[in-house]
Amino acid sequence: MKWAQKLLLVDRRIIFLLVFLGALIPILSPIGLIVQVSPPVRAIFDRVERMQAGDAILLSFDYGPSDGPELDPMANAILRHCNKKGIKVLGISLFPLGGVDMAFARMADLTRDLGGQNGIDWVNLGYKDGGQAAMKLMGEDFTAVFPTDADGVPIEEIPLMQGIRNYGDLEMAISLATSVLGEWWINLVNAQFGIDVAVGSTAVSAPKYYAYVEAKQAIGVMGGMKGASEYEELVERAYPDLAGLSRTATVGMDVQSIVHLVIIFFIIFGNIMYVLTQRTRREGI
Amino acid sequence: MPVQLPGFGEWVAAFLTLAVFSFLYRDNVIYRVAESVFAGISFGYYVGLARINTLQPNLFEPLFGDFSNHWILIFPFVLGVMLYLRYVPKLAWISNWSLAIYIGYYIGVNLTQRLHGEILPQAKGTMLPLAGEPFGQILCNLVVIVGVVTVLVYFFFSSPHRGPLKVTAKLGIYFLMISFGASFGYTVMGRISLLIGRLTFVVNDWARPVVQSVIGS
Amino acid sequence: MKRQVPILLAIAASLYPVIAFFFPARGINTFNQGLDEWMVIIASFALLLGIISMIQVNLAKVRRRAKGWIFSVLTLLAFAVMASFGIFGGQGETVLADGSTRLEPFTWVFQFMYSPLQSTMFSLLAFYVASASYRAFRVRNIEATLLLIGAVIIMIGRIPLGKLVFPFIPEVAEWIMKYPNAAAQRGVIIGAALGAAAMSIRVMVGIERPYLGKS
Numbered sequence: 001m002k003w004a005q006k007l008l009l010v011d012r013r014i015i016f017l018l019v020f021l022g023a024l025i026p027i028l029s030p031i032g033l034i035v036q037v038s039p040p041v042r043a044i045f046d047r048v049e050r051m052q053a054g055d056a057i058l059l060s061f062d063y064g065p066s067d068g069p070e071l072d073p074m075a076n077a078i079l080r081h082c083n084k085k086g087i088k089v090l091g092i093s094l095f096p097l098g099g100v101d102m103a104f105a106r107m108a109d110l111t112r113d114l115g116g117q118n119g120i121d122w123v124n125l126g127y128k129d130g131g132q133a134a135m136k137l138m139g140e141d142f143t144a145v146f147p148t149d150a151d152g153v154p155i156e157e158i159p160l161m162q163g164i165r166n167y168g169d170l171e172m173a174i175s176l177a178t179s180v181l182g183e184w185w186i187n188l189v190n191a192q193f194g195i196d197v198a199v200g201s202t203a204v205s206a207p208k209y210y211a212y213v214e215a216k217q218a219i220g221v222m223g224g225m226k227g228a229s230e231y232e233e234l235v236e237r238a239y240p241d242l243a244g245l246s247r248t249a250t251v252g253m254d255v256q257s258i259v260h261l262v263i264i265f266f267i268i269f270g271n272i273m274y275v276l277t278q279r280t281r282r283e284g285i
Numbered sequence: 286m287p288v289q290l291p292g293f294g295e296w297v298a299a300f301l302t303l304a305v306f307s308f309l310y311r312d313n314v315i316y317r318v319a320e321s322v323f324a325g326i327s328f329g330y331y332v333g334l335a336r337i338n339t340l341q342p343n344l345f346e347p348l349f350g351d352f353s354n355h356w357i358l359i360f361p362f363v364l365g366v367m368l369y370l371r372y373v374p375k376l377a378w379i380s381n382w383s384l385a386i387y388i389g390y391y392i393g394v395n396l397t398q399r400l401h402g403e404i405l406p407q408a409k410g411t412m413l414p415l416a417g418e419p420f421g422q423i424l425c426n427l428v429v430i431v432g433v434v435t436v437l438v439y440f441f442f443s444s445p446h447r448g449p450l451k452v453t454a455k456l457g458i459y460f461l462m463i464s465f466g467a468s469f470g471y472t473v474m475g476r477i478s479l480l481i482g483r484l485t486f487v488v489n490d491w492a493r494p495v496v497q498s499v500i501g502s
Numbered sequence: 503m504k505r506q507v508p509i510l511l512a513i514a515a516s517l518y519p520v521i522a523f524f525f526p527a528r529g530i531n532t533f534n535q536g537l538d539e540w541m542v543i544i545a546s547f548a549l550l551l552g553i554i555s556m557i558q559v560n561l562a563k564v565r566r567r568a569k570g571w572i573f574s575v576l577t578l579l580a581f582a583v584m585a586s587f588g589i590f591g592g593q594g595e596t597v598l599a600d601g602s603t604r605l606e607p608f609t610w611v612f613q614f615m616y617s618p619l620q621s622t623m624f625s626l627l628a629f630y631v632a633s634a635s636y637r638a639f640r641v642r643n644i645e646a647t648l649l650l651i652g653a654v655i656i657m658i659g660r661i662p663l664g665k666l667v668f669p670f671i672p673e674v675a676e677w678i679m680k681y682p683n684a685a686a687q688r689g690v691i692i693g694a695a696l697g698a699a700a701m702s703i704r705v706m707v708g709i710e711r712p713y714l715g716k717s
Contacts, residue, residue, distance in 0.1 A: 008637070015636055016309050016629045023480055023628075027488050033662030036672050065617035066624035069482025070475065096334060096549060097327075098620075101612050104594050124594075127338040129549055130542035132394045137538040140531075144539055148342045151594060187402025188394075192523075203475030207468045210679050211688040214429070215410025217402075224471060225478040226660050252481045257663040259477045259628075264654055266636040274640055294614035301615060305622035309629055321573040323619040325580025328553050330616060333588015333608050339546040343539075361540035365547030372554055378504045384713040385508035387544050389515030389705070390537065396516075396702040397523045403695040407688050425681050432685025433692070440693040457689070462645045464686035466652020467678060473631055473657060480628035483621055 004276040015266065022262040023255050031254040040213050041230040043220035044174070044198040048078070049238065051171050053086030056164055058173040061091060061106070062181040064098035067202050071176045073228035073249035074200040075106040078174060079122070080242055081235045083114045088160050089122040090170070092146070094134055094181055100127035100150055113245055119149075119158045126150030131181070132188055139167050139193045172196040172219070182209065186217045200227065229253045290498055291491050299491040302483055432460040509708045516706040556581070584611055652678065 093099030125146040128134045175185040182199040190197040203224025212218045228249035304319040347355040364383045371380035413426035439457030446454045522534035560574040587608040595603040658664040659675025704710040
C-alpha cells in the first residue's frame with residue numbers, strides 16, 4: 001500500500017510539530033489532573049515527616065540546568081516540607097555542571113515563598129570537586145571539605161553548623177541526582193557510614209534505583225517529574241496553607257499525559273504502517 | 286494590574302532558546318552561533334567553579350594564608366600542576382606520576398564501593414523467603430530470585446549458551462526486555478520533561494507578558 | 503623510572519583506601535583522611551585539563567582558517583569572558599550598599615545564557631524520541647514485543663490520565679517496577695559491579711595501566 005509507505009516516510013518535522021502542539025496546548029490551557037502517590041515517594045515523605053524540629057538533613061544538588069524541570073520541583077517541595085517542620089537543611093553540590101547555582105536558585109525560591117534565613121534555617125555550602133573523596137571526607141568532618149559556605153563565610157561562623165560535624169549528626173541525606181552520583185550516595189555513603197539515604201533522580205535513571213530501594217539500601221526514590229509531582233501532592237495534603245505556591249511538576253504532568261498518548265499513538269501507528277508495508281512487499285514477491 | 290515586561294536576562298534566554306529550537310527546522314547560522322557560545326561558556330564555567338568553590342577555599346587560602354599549619358598542601362598543589370605537564374612533550378612522562386596516584390586512589394575506593402556497597406547488599410536483597418509469607422508475596426519473591434539469577438546467567442559469556450544455559454539465558458533476556466521497556470517509558474517521560482521546562486519558560490515567562498503588554502491584559 | 507614509578511605509585515594509591523577500609527586504626531585513618539583532602543584538590547585540577555585541549559583545537563582551526571573557524575573564535579571569546587568572570591569575580595548574589603541585591607556576572611551568565619542553552623539542547627531529545635518511536639520502534643520478535651508492552655504499561659501507568667482510562671494500571675506499573683524491573687536491574691548492577699571490581703584488581707596489581715597512556 002503506497003499510502004502506508006508514504007506515511008512511514010513522512011517528513012519528521014511534521015512529527016516534531018505534533019509533539020510541539022501536544023506540549024503547548026496543555027501549557028496554554030491546563031487540565032488539572034490528580035496525581036497518584038507511589039510507595040517509594042511516600043516512604044521519603046514519611047521519613048522526613050517523622051523528624052523533629054531542629055533535626056538536620058543534607059540535601060545534595062547533584063544536577064544541572066538540563067535536569068531542572070524534573071529535579072527543581074523536588075528540591076522546592078523538600079525545602080518547603082523541611083521549612084514547615086523546622087528541619088535544618090545543609091545544601092551542597094557534587095555535580096560540576098551547575099549544581100551550586102541550582103542550589104542558590106532553590107534557596108532563593110524558599111526565602112521568597114516562606115522566609116527562612118541563610119545560616120539559620122538553611123545553608124548553601126557550595127560545590128566541591130572530588131566526588132567520592134568528598135563523600136568519604138564528609139563522613140569524618142564537614143569542615144575538611146567545606147571550610148566556607150558558597151558565599152565564603154567560614155563554616156565555624158555559621159549558626160546552623162554548630163553541633164554538626166559529620167554524617168553522624170544528620171538524620172538523612174537526600175541526593176537530587178543525575179548520573180552516577182545518586183548511586184554513590186547509596187553504595188558509598190549509606191553502605192560505609194550508615195546514614196539513611198533517599199534519591200530524587202531523573203526519569204532516565206529511576207528504574208535502576210528500584211533495585212536499591214528493594215534491597216533497603218535507599219529509603220525511597222522520586223523518579224523524574226512524576227516523582228516530583230507526587231512529593232508536591234503529599235506536602236500540600238499535609239500542609240494546606242502551602243496551596244498557593246507553584247506546583248510546576250503537577251502542572252507538567254498534564255503535559256506529560258497528552259504527549260505520552262501522542263507518542264504511544266506514534267508507536268502503534270508506526271507498527272501498523274510497517275505491518276501493512278511488509279504485507280505489500282510479501283504480496284509483491 | 287500592569288503587566289511586568291520580561292527583563293533583559295529573560296530576553297537573552299528566550300532568544301537563545303529559540304535559536305536552539307530553530308535546529309528542528311534545519312541547521313542554520315543562528316543555531317551554530319548559540320552552539321559555539323554554549324561550548325565556550327561551559328568551559329569558562331568550569332574554570333570559575335573550580336576556582337571559587339575548591340581551589341580558593343581548600344588550597345590557596347589555607348596554603349598562602351596559614352602556611353605553617355597547612356604546608357602539606359604543597360603536595361596536592363604540585364601533583365595537580367604536574368597533570369598539566371602532559372602538554373609539554375619533553376616532560377609529559379612526569380604527568381603520569383600524578384595521574385597514577387589520582388587514578389589509583391579512585392580505583393581503590395571503587396573496589397570497596399562495588400564489593401561492600403553493591404554486590405553484597407544486592408545479593409542479600411535477593412535472598413528472599415519462599416515460605417512463611419502470604420502466597421502472593423512468595424510469588425513476587427520468586428519473580429525477583431528467578432529474574433536476578435537468569436539475568437546473571439545471561440551475562441555469563443565464558444561458556445556458550447547451549448542447552449539448559451540457553452533456556453535460562455533466554456528467560457534472562459525476557460526480564461531485561463521488560464526492564465528496558467520500563468526504562469524506555471521513563472526515558473520518554475524524562476525527555477518530555479525537558480521540553481515542558483523550556484516551553485513553560487518561553488510561554489509563561491516571556492511570550493505571555495510581551496503579548497499582554499502589547500495587546501493589553 | 504618512567505614506567506616503574508607510576509606503576510608503584512598507582513599500586514600504593516589504590517591499596518591504601520582498601521587497607522584503611524579494613525583496618526580503621528587511628529594512624530591509618532588520619533593519613534587516609536589526608537589523602538581524601540588531597541584528592542578533592544587534585545580533582546579540581548583534573549577537571550580543568552580538557553580546557554587546554556579545547557583551546558588548542560579551536561586555536562588551530564582559527565590559524566588554519568578551517569571551515570567554520572569564525573565559530574571557533576566565538577567559542578574562545580565566550581570562554582575568555584566566562585573564565586574572567588569566574589577568576590576575578592564571585593558567585594551568587596551581592597548585597598549592594600542600598601540593601602538591594604545584584605547577581606554576580608558569573609551567576610548571571612549561568613542563569614540567563616548557560617542554563618537556557620543547555621536545557622534547550624537537551625529538550626530537543628523529546629522531538630527525536632518521538633520521531634524514533636514512529637520510525638524505528640518495530641515489533642519484530644518476542645523480545646521487542648515484551649519491550650513494547652513494558653514501555654506502554656509504564657507510560658500509561660505513570661500519567662494521571664492512565665488511572666482514568668484503566669483504574670488498575672498504576673498498580674500494575676508499580677508492580678512491574680518493583681519486581682521484574684528491579685530484578686533485571688539488580689542483575690545488571692551485580693554483573694557490572696563484578697566487572698568493575700575485577701578491573702580495579704587488575705589496576706591494583708599493575709596488569710592494567712590506564713595512567714601510562716600510549717607509552
